[in-house]
Amino acid sequence: MTKMVIRGNEATALGAKLCRPHVIPAYPITPSTMFPEKISEYIADGELDSQFVLVESEHSAMSAAIGASATGCRVTTATASQGLELMHEMLFIASGMRLPIIMAVGNRALSAPINIWCDHQDTISARDCGWLQFYAERNQEALDLMIMAFKIGEDKRVLLPAMVGLDAFVLTHTMEVVDTPSQDEVDKFLPPYKPTHIYLDPKRPITIGSFGTPEVYMEFRFAQDIAMSKEAPKVIDETFKEWEKAFGRKYQKVTSFETKDADIIIVTMGSMTGTAREAIRKLRAAGKKVGLVKITVLRPFPEKEIKEALAGAKVIAVADRSLSLGHGGPVWAEISSVFVNEAKKPIIQGFIIGLGGRDVLVKDFETITSKCEATIKSGKPEKLVDWINVNYEPLTGVN
């Protein structure tokens, strides 16, 4: 273990490197460009023995990743925002073909208007693609989750691709102290990838990527859903435990902070969690019963863990850094679904926050808290989906 001061992109590139990928197809895009830059440096310096394919688009990056993974290789890449959107078609194909490709995504807003800054719209829009989804709060998590993602995705019970989200600039370009495991330690943790389900070899000719008629298509999807919904949750827990044992850092699908007696629990993903934690400390010092739940794994959706973590709160405030136009925040909608069959339902309020790199500040969580206090008082939220720190009156003339 060595302490390094590195940016988020270096953390994901280093994490990927330590996993000894065979093939890395990549295409540059802000804010993830540093990933292929670092990879090409490792290769140029003889530190990494991988095939680096400089493709002509993100669509081809994911296509080449699929070709390489289907041949039997460990494959990794990185992208963001519009790049992930261009890959979108191929994301479904990677997971449908059960290819455990591991990808870092610098979470960035989507056009239009074009914007290079942080929000979660890119990966959120890809949450139905059959990829495991992890969200990092810090650079340390970005590195650790990258390595764990290989172990989880490649597990024979799972065999699914995974993306590790890290917030644009807030993490991708910000230096933090990161404990980096040694090559020996990672080799001990992660065995070589030796697929037996599919690989292209003239000695064993098989047909990969068949045409699936209505007689078989649902069974393919069903098998994939078993891997995602039933197997992956177990494998994630096992891997998190194994990681803690090997490296001393604890991971959970959802992590609670000050929730025990909390009337209000705020839910976050990614880097805004640190800001929220600071706000909670301040609010607690002022005697307010507020807690925080951070979601690290969004797919498979940790329904059971979320229910346990949020039980007991009067109001749950979900801070979404993305938007399903016409139905509020996506994470708010998913968390609401967890309680739909419960006899005792908390009030679940959605807050849209920090889109396109709008700063998320301690005071924003104080605002959220006071809105939730008003809800407790009146028994009904003023707005079920609320926007934080947006100047919409001059734009539309309404409120």
Added chain:
Amino acid sequence: MQEQSCKVVSPKELFVSGHRGCAGCGEMNAVRQVLLAAGENSIVANATGCLEVASTAYPQSAWNIPWVHAAFENAAAVASGVDAALIALGRREGVNLFAFAGDGGTFDIGFQALSGMLDRRQKVIYVVFDNEAYMNTGIQRCSSTPYGASTTTSPPGKKSIGSSGSKKPIASIVAAHDIPYVATATIAYHADLKRKVQKACKIGGPAFIHVFAPCPTGWRHGSEDTIEMSRLAVETGVFVLWELEGGYDPSKITVTVKPKERKPVIEYLKAQRRFSHLMDKPAELKKIQDDVDAKCKMFGF
């Protein structure tokens, strides 16, 4: 006419019967010929299209070699990944790595991925099976469709002559990428086709073979006339069989099968109902003949 004889490498059929290709499908015939020439030590990355749909309905497969399909526009990119993977695994030596796609998946939607793969000089042998329209979706015009052809998206009418564009010269565009080997071929001249496939395999890639593959369903000719249409295309000069080795130098293009006396294009056109609306339009027929004459002149005959 001259044709070199050429032995088939594989004693075993590598693309087998039982697939769902239409009766008289030129593409299925071409695929069988390409693989018999290449042999068992081959891998195919296939684009979406007739070939993929007709040959791989799960759990059946017509392929006796390793085969992978991902999507429509990316056969060249998927093959690029396979190429890199084989190198990484130390299994690249001796493997013929093919990308197979139709004309829609090559001239149009797959053009960027093709150009990228060629630019990266990856050892992929890209074979386009050209039946001159989006046949899998039911005969829609693409940039390979010849002038005047009737398709479901270029119907002739009061204000339409049929397809208004002229066929994109894909092999010449690929040749301009300065790659080691580019050739055109067609199924009626199987020895020529096999020789070209084997040359591409020997060179390794990037190589590009444009295979002209008549489609009875889309061209509306008899299913027993597929080979005849392929032959007529060459005999009239509609499709020129040529090859170029060693990089981009148009002066080094070799025409490999030269018709002794070129037949008039009308013989080719009148045999296919996709051109039947042109038969009472002498000015259009003359334009098509003039275009073919100009092309043949460019190729030196």
